[in-house]
């Protein structure tokens with residue numbers, strides 16, 4: 001329990017028992033309850049050699065610090081109490097007519113002057129405050145203000161405003177909380193209730209404090225809704241945040257905030273999980289296995305935190321059941337062959353020709369291309385054309401599997417490393433694809449710590465399942481795919497360079513559909529079973545359309561037409577609205593549509609350079625980076641584009657004036673908007 005000393009001048013004042021220490025005690029007890037033990041001290045009774053040993057020593061004014069400094073060990077533990085009035089006491093004072101003379105009455109001149117100064121501070125300036133002195137005549141005065149000393153007010157003054165006793169103010173309470181390290185929910189709630197009644201001359205502060213309390217409450221609720229146990233600690237393992245599920249998993253009832261993680265659970269040495277190289281592991285606690293993941297977080301470049309999440313294996317099992325359902329839906333057999341790839345584009349035919357050659361080897365292939373360009377179709381075709389065609393083709397979409405499961409999905413685990421239904425162990429995807437082909441889709445989304453494990457597997461052609469000491473030799477052909485640009489990911493530090501070279505043995509880049517216009521009609525006919533003809537105008541729309549979703553999107557539109565179209569000839573009006581919303585008149589060239597913007601950019605800056613800068617903003621935005629000036633300069637330098645800060649400023653001004661970019665309130669950096677994206681496309685400068 002925290003010990004608090006309340007030190008006032010003397011126990012009796014003007015032969016009356018002082019109420020001051022009692023009042024302060026009541027205030028503090030209403031907030032801290034049983035968490036503190038209060039003792040009263042009186043300065044006039046302290047004698048040489050006395051020592052106040054309490055954790056905190058509260059005094060009523062700065063001048064008293066000097067008086068008691070020899071009676072405490074550490075003057076840092078002295079807190080000067082600030083006081084304020086109750087709301088209801090103050091609000092009534094605004095009824096007193098302006099410029100009235102008002103007598104301020106208290107038990108001696110010092111407290112009178114104190115009250116006057118407090119009243120001024122909180123903004124009582126519309127009346128003249130006059131200090132009361134005993135035995136003086138105040139017959140001309142009609143109003144009096146007193147902090148509950150009504151009997152001292154001369155009886156000829158009829159309008160008495162009792163402002164009540166002053167209360168300890170919020171800033172003092174917050175100081176006490178921080179000095180004693182008290183920050184629990186109950187105290188916060190008590191403080192909230194307490195200060196609702198206090199008068200505050202600074203509503204902004206109380207409002208901010210209110211918001212902060214609500215925010216904390218909301219975050220706590222969110223954390224408690226999580227199925228994972230969640231902990232946030234500082235670099236030494238001191239617990240800063242902990243949710244209800246964590247306590248449930250480890251059967252903890254008491255408050256563990258501010259204690260050390262490595263000290264709370266017997267038999268588990270959590271300190272070994274503090275090292276930077278630790279990412280995840282399995283803990284055994286009271287007959288259950290718990291999966292543990294850790295992430296390091298740095299705020300403001302200096303505050304270091306460790307985030308831990310804990311999942312009981314039974315919960316993981318449920319996730320896993322969902323996952324296997326998804327995998328089953330995805331199908332693990334390669335159904336496409338090269339014959340299924342419908343194309344008459346030279347570029348595509350060249351890719352197919354090369355792919356057939358590669359298919360006969362065991363070389364690793366990396367397929368890149370926008371989403372929906374047919375990366376998986378090509379991977380399956382390669383497998384079916386290879387000598388492995390009778391062996392399994394296993395596809396795994398790295399992005400769709402939670403981090404906590406990915407490692408066991410890839411490498412498997414052995415009998416006995418898990419309890420219950422998982423007792424039989426599980427083959428990893430490498431093992432399941434043995435002697436066949438493994439298609440690693442969205443490889444760019446693989447967490448970095450697994451990238452190193454994958455690299456090792458690829459180099460050594462061996463996997464070690466989790467919990468096993470046995471090495472399994474594997475013979476798997478890897479085809480990886482990503483819609484992200486691997487070079488940018490490497491530059492951004494999100495993808496290992498060595499893994500990229502290991503995968504990029506044979507790179508295949510699928511062109512987006514908008515770059516193979518010749519395939520649009522062919523694919524439409526194919527997907528609508530040649531049942532329709534397309535009017536000239538309708539075809540014009542389709543050929544000018546940008547196809548952001550590529551063949552997948554075209555396939556959907558073909559389905560839309562097949563389902564709804566009743567006529568033989570498909571007109572523009574039969575296309576989905578969003579396709580025709582843009583005006584694709586052949587005569588309107590990019591130069592015309594964006595003529596105004598182009599003129600502005602040319603007037604204010606170097607046109608080509610500004611377009612390069614717009615592209616760079618687009619890329620930085622795509623990889624979740626703010627495109628502030630510093631980032632942009634670095635990025636342009638990496639792209640070997642020389643530009644001075646001044647020139648960059650001019651271009652940004654021009655782009656912003658043409659409304660192709662915008663900046664968000666309160667956040668530095670530039671963002672490309674829809675118009676900016678269209679501008680890049682229409683000026684045929686797509687990335």
Ligand SMILES: Nc1ncnc2c1ncn2[C@@H]1O[C@H](COP(=O)(O)OP(=O)(O)OP(=O)(O)O)[C@@H](O)[C@H]1O
Pocket residue numbers: 340341342343369370371372373374375376377378441482483551552555
């Ligand atoms: N050349 C093609 N001929 C016929 N159908 C194709 C062709 N290319 C793709 N498709 C079809 O388009 C759809 C998307 O293809 P796929 O899933 O291979 O794309 P992806 O590039 O792997 O997409 P994502 O990156 O989103 O995974 C599939 O339904 C596929 O059948």
